[in-house]
Amino acid sequence: MSSANIARYMAKIPMIPEHERLVKDHQPQTPVDRQRYRYISTRCLSVKCVVSFALIATVIVALMITMGKSLPPDEFARYEVITGFFQQDDPSTVPGTFDYANHNFGLIDQVYDTDADYDTTESKTQWQRFDHKVFRLNRESRRLVQYKIMFLARHGEGYHNVAESYYGTPAWNCYWSLLDGNTTTTWADAHLTSAGIAQATKANTYWKTMLATQKISTPESYYSSPLYRCLDTARITFTGLETDDRHPFLPTIKELLREGIGAHTCDRRSNKSVIANAFPRWRFEEGFSEEDELWKPLVRETESAQDARSKIVLDDIFATDSNTYIAVSTHSGEIASLLRVLGHRVFSLSTGQIIPVLVKQTIVNGTPLPTTIEPWTPVSTCSEPPPLPTAVS
Numbered sequence: 001m002s003s004a005n006i007a008r009y010m011a012k013i014p015m016i017p018e019h020e021r022l023v024k025d026h027q028p029q030t031p032v033d034r035q036r037y038r039y040i041s042t043r044c045l046s047v048k049c050v051v052s053f054a055l056i057a058t059v060i061v062a063l064m065i066t067m068g069k070s071l072p073p074d075e076f077a078r079y080e081v082i083t084g085f086f087q088q089d090d091p092s093t094v095p096g097t098f099d100y101a102n103h104n105f106g107l108i109d110q111v112y113d114t115d116a117d118y119d120t121t122e123s124k125t126q127w128q129r130f131d132h133k134v135f136r137l138n139r140e141s142r143r144l145v146q147y148k149i150m151f152l153a154r155h156g157e158g159y160h161n162v163a164e165s166y167y168g169t170p171a172w173n174c175y176w177s178l179l180d181g182n183t184t185t186t187w188a189d190a191h192l193t194s195a196g197i198a199q200a201t202k203a204n205t206y207w208k209t210m211l212a213t214q215k216i217s218t219p220e221s222y223y224s225s226p227l228y229r230c231l232d233t234a235r236i237t238f239t240g241l242e243t244d245d246r247h248p249f250l251p252t253i254k255e256l257l258r259e260g261i262g263a264h265t266c267d268r269r270s271n272k273s274v275i276a277n278a279f280p281r282w283r284f285e286e287g288f289s290e291e292d293e294l295w296k297p298l299v300r301e302t303e304s305a306q307d308a309r310s311k312i313v314l315d316d317i318f319a320t321d322s323n324t325y326i327a328v329s330t331h332s333g334e335i336a337s338l339l340r341v342l343g344h345r346v347f348s349l350s351t352g353q354i355i356p357v358l359v360k361q362t363i364v365n366g367t368p369l370p371t372t373i374e375p376w377t378p379v380s381t382c383s384e385p386p387p388l389p390t391a392v393s
């Protein structure tokens, strides 16, 4: 049984062309596997297949009705970033050299119009005054508008990051990323390297500093991609912080916060029971399946399909969570996609980096402009390992 979010996503992406043939030609598949790919095949013309599509469609509609969380068909959610608060949303800030830990997560030092009746003794910190500013924005906004402060964190360095640098991106993409690892390293659902653990530890220390010096609020809600490197980054980042009793560190694992899906084994998640064992008591979103139902070999989600997915997960978080401070542990590609959907400027993050974003959601009447969603596309493969990049002197 899939989650309603997966159903929404599957309903949006066009069928994957030629996938069945690709998989069959590339490596032998068990009959069970072929069965699972059939619903995305373009050759879905048989009666049986049409019936199964009808069944999926019925399940989707039923889910949407019973969940009652999706918007009426004549309303949709629009997102925008409120700029002028963070250095990261200022076009003059260079993303490549920026570090969230240099100054207040990037919060710009300034006076807000809401300071006057809040900070009469001029004793509040920048983050306390920002917090109050956002509180006022929410309090004074119309019913269909909400503001959230989202901390989008990229996981620390994983073994797949090291392997991609070692082999070079072209060889990684066409050959090595399709394998679970080499003879000495595993990168399927990659774990953090010691450098990755150090990056997450730095984030943990920084949150502690910000709590002590800026009296920042800890996140009220925590979400993570189901991939191990993100779960572990979130665990290290937020363990041992003094959180408000009403908002303990208890993340929700959301399927659609994962990295671009398909082909690369580092982006194939572990079974739910394996995750539950490694991260006991963490919550799974409703309908989270035991096995990874989305990942497929040899095809990869396109940017437009990923953006459609990011929109679904944002709509879901905003519809079900009234908290303001939201922490999200995810990936570089997924943060890039979330930022596109939110309307933030391009801001790429190296491993372990964090970007705070002040987001405004407005529920508007009408239908959104249609967008083209490209089907997942086959990846180009190399039949043998390409030579190692020659060392640059």
Ligand SMILES: *[C@@H]1O[C@H](CO)[C@@H](O)[C@H](O)[C@H]1NC(C)=O
Residues within 6 Å of the ligand: 159, 162, 163, 164, 166, 182, 183, 184, 185
């Ligand atoms: C496996 O890949 C790692 C980089 O991820 C590299 O350091 C190591 O040398 C490789 N092992 C072999 C046997 O090539």
Ligand SMILES: *[C@@H]1O[C@H](CO)[C@@H](O)[C@H](O)[C@H]1NC(C)=O
Residues within 6 Å of the ligand: 271, 290, 291
């Ligand atoms: C995941 O669980 C399924 C049973 O639900 C099992 O067949 C499969 O082998 C498991 N995969 C892994 C990688 O353990």
